[in-house]
Amino acid sequence: MSKNINVALIGNPNTGKSSVFNQLTGLNQKTGNYPGITVEKRQGVCRLPRGVKARILDLPGTYSLNASSLDENVVVELLLNKNDKDFPDVAVVISDVENLKRNMLLFTQIKDLNIPTILVINMSDRMNRKGISIDAEKMEELLQAKVVLVSARKNEGIDTLKQHITSYKNISTLPCVSIASIDQDYFASLKRTFPNQSLYKLWLVITQDVNFARIERQKMEAQDATHTRSRSFLKRLQQKETIKRYQYINNVLKACYNKDSAKATDLRGRLDRILTHKVWGFVIFFLVLFTIFQALYDWSSVPMDVIDTSFAQLSDWAKVNLPNWLAPNLIAEGVIPGLGGIVIFVPQIALLFLFIAVLEETGYMSRVVFITDRVMRRFGLSGKSVVPLISGTACAIPAIMATRNIENWKERLITILVTPFTTCSARLPVYLILISLVIPNDRILGANLQGLVLMFFYLLGFAMALLAAFVLHNTLPKRQTSHFVVEMPNYRIPLLKNVIVTIIEKTKSFVLEAGKIILAISILLWVMASNGPGATFKNAPEIVAAQAEVTDANFEQKLSAYKLEHSYLGYVGKGIEPIIRPLGYDWKIGIAIVSSFAAREVFVGTLATIYNVGDSSEVTIKNRMSAETYSDGTPVFNLASGLSLMVFYAFAMQCMSTLAVVRKETNSWRWPAVQLVVMTLIAYLGALVTFQYFSL
Amino acid sequence: MELTLADLEIGDVATIESFDVEQLPMKLIEMGCLPGNRVNLLQVAPSNDPLYLNISGSFLAIRRETAVQIIVRK
Numbered sequence: 001m002s003k004n005i006n007v008a009l010i011g012n013p014n015t016g017k018s019s020v021f022n023q024l025t026g027l028n029q030k031t032g033n034y035p036g037i038t039v040e041k042r043q044g045v046c047r048l049p050r051g052v053k054a055r056i057l058d059l060p061g062t063y064s065l066n067a068s069s070l071d072e073n074v075v076v077e078l079l080l081n082k083n084d085k086d087f088p089d090v091a092v093v094i095s096d097v098e099n100l101k102r103n104m105l106l107f108t109q110i111k112d113l114n115i116p117t118i119l120v121i122n123m124s125d126r127m128n129r130k131g132i133s134i135d136a137e138k139m140e141e142l143l144q145a146k147v148v149l150v151s152a153r154k155n156e157g158i159d160t161l162k163q164h165i166t167s168y169k170n171i172s173t174l175p176c177v178s179i180a181s182i183d184q185d186y187f188a189s190l191k192r193t194f195p196n197q198s199l200y201k202l203w204l205v206i207t208q209d210v211n212f213a214r215i216e217r218q219k220m221e222a223q224d225a226t227h228t229r230s231r232s233f234l235k236r237l238q239q240k241e242t243i244k245r246y247q248y249i250n251n252v253l254k255a256c257y258n259k260d261s262a263k264a265t266d267l268r269g270r271l272d273r274i275l276t277h278k279v280w281g282f283v284i285f286f287l288v289l290f291t292i293f294q295a296l297y298d299w300s301s302v303p304m305d306v307i308d309t310s311f312a313q314l315s316d317w318a319k320v321n322l323p324n325w326l327a328p329n330l331i332a333e334g335v336i337p338g339l340g341g342i343v344i345f346v347p348q349i350a351l352l353f354l355f356i357a358v359l360e361e362t363g364y365m366s367r368v369v370f371i372t373d374r375v376m377r378r379f380g381l382s383g384k385s386v387v388p389l390i391s392g393t394a395c396a397i398p399a400i401m402a403t404r405n406i407e408n409w410k411e412r413l414i415t416i417l418v419t420p421f422t423t424c425s426a427r428l429p430v431y432l433i434l435i436s437l438v439i440p441n442d443r444i445l446g447a448n449l450q451g452l453v454l455m456f457f458y459l460l461g462f463a464m465a466l467l468a469a470f471v472l473h474n475t476l477p478k479r480q481t482s483h484f485v486v487e488m489p490n491y492r493i494p495l496l497k498n499v500i501v502t503i504i505e506k507t508k509s510f511v512l513e514a515g516k517i518i519l520a521i522s523i524l525l526w527v528m529a530s531n532g533p534g535a536t537f538k539n540a541p542e543i544v545a546a547q548a549e550v551t552d553a554n555f556e557q558k559l560s561a562y563k564l565e566h567s568y569l570g571y572v573g574k575g576i577e578p579i580i581r582p583l584g585y586d587w588k589i590g591i592a593i594v595s596s597f598a599a600r601e602v603f604v605g606t607l608a609t610i611y612n613v614g615d616s617s618e619v620t621i622k623n624r625m626s627a628e629t630y631s632d633g634t635p636v637f638n639l640a641s642g643l644s645l646m647v648f649y650a651f652a653m654q655c656m657s658t659l660a661v662v663r664k665e666t667n668s669w670r671w672p673a674v675q676l677v678v679m680t681l682i683a684y685l686g687a688l689v690t691f692q693y694f695s696l
Numbered sequence: 697m698e699l700t701l702a703d704l705e706i707g708d709v710a711t712i713e714s715f716d717v718e719q720l721p722m723k724l725i726e727m728g729c730l731p732g733n734r735v736n737l738l739q740v741a742p743s744n745d746p747l748y749l750n751i752s753g754s755f756l757a758i759r760r761e762t763a764v765q766i767i768v769r770k
Contacts, residue, residue, distance in 0.1 A: 066722045278742045374743045483721040488755040
């Protein structure tokens, strides 16, 4: 049995690296996380000629081996650690034909690590239009490496790439640049101290602040203190190194690369003049946002209705047809409605990922970052915070992960902390049901009042996020100055395959993650609602039957109400009732709030479970809610309590998964704890003021 | 007074003279911001910040606070 070949795909962002990955592996890929950090790890398998298999690892996009972010650290750590199981037998460096010079900087760094390296020049289909010609053979000779012209879009050159991967052992591992030539004295003394190690690797270990390197560096400092120099000395050497590398690259390109500017078309310039215009840029941005939100509602209503009905039917079917040992009541009343509550979001979430993927792939997102940066900075945010805040309307989890490319730690932290205020899709069902209950279906100046209230809550979320950012900006200490450098990529038509793969992967992981929590909670709720302590619960039928006002007709209903009140869940709700009474909620709403501290979307499902346990009558959840009254006959859900609940859900931090992601991304429990306490406090006070004001 | 990148007008082309290497991120240097290279100011965002540049073939945006660190010659 032959060994699988380990292949690492490395490249600058915006070079079409994922497209090459998708072409090599198809859907034969899986996404995970690197242990301990939330950097996404994409791996796949590619079949090569002669029955050989290659394990393809798609490393995060990086501009160089001088890492400046968590994502880039992953690349350096892997390439410096020969013992890692993913250490590549061959490195494939992806470059973009239009940015070849800059992309080759990374290529020379990888090659200097003595790893067999293949240079892929991607987007070769654009060469003609840009007046570029390349002598690939000459280039291979000069670089002493394999060079492949690839068009991932047209699936050209992929077979040649596969052949080169198969015969990777024939690729030269000679370095491009001799690192010692940068500073003879410094490197000579380094060589004396560590005679058996590669100088370039040592140099990377010295200059990188990566975890792996830190340990090595301590060892080195212990051995020889003369090699630790000031930061500015090292940085000056790094600059010299960069100049040396560009000299090398320019010499190579002079001999084999030619660009006839007269033939080039300037699509970028023409589009940028409109899209980054001081006025039109903003007008177009708001039109794009408006279109996205409209489409999110218009296109998703039909599939959402279908999902809703199918789950209701499935639940009915399960109740009747499942064998007893499968606990049909638990499945029909707990598990299926619980899962339905998450699957119903799939159309909206998939659509949102579609729009975000398209905005990123076309290169438009960088233009949004550019025009909004100055405005966002007034609130302590960065132009790069716009992307997380927009994605937050789908789900805060991918949104918080998208903050990773914000270089400035303070701007990134503030973005992470305020993103959960944006109205995520989990709040939507809560708003929808409460609005339909307490807001009349009237028209004001031709606009639907219910729709206006919904829009108000979206705006409220954004406004609160900006306000919170502003407060944090003025209270958090400034830790470091760091620089904002954003690449403005070329405009491109998105590749359908990339977009589809992104949607499938992201939606799948969302459903699986959220599904696990919701499944667990719905089972727990059902068990707690169906059991209770002591004789008051066990003898429920006799106690209820003895009550004076009970008739045969209402016995079942009275019994289930009695049972719920005396179940474990009932006691929990009663226990917190004094705290939430001033907000206008009764103990049943209390249960729904407590259970939705794990995930907001549980709210409607919980109320459905609470009002449904043991009750098979056909009334809809909305009718049941409007029929709920206190003992004096006043309805539980009125304008004041309904608005108060919506305000509570707008501000409260009710999502365990978000807290877990914040913990990972900030590497401390402090920030998720701050989020949980402060946001819940704001929610409580906001709901209190709302209820008291509207009850007057 | 020395001319910096932040003093350029939209459409101007200049040559990078010098900068304090400690004040600039490595990423910018690696993207081609090196003495002797050509830089072209393509666009500025509202409030004249950030700046959209073409530095030696790399298209990128930097903030004004970074641009004032880079001395150029027209």
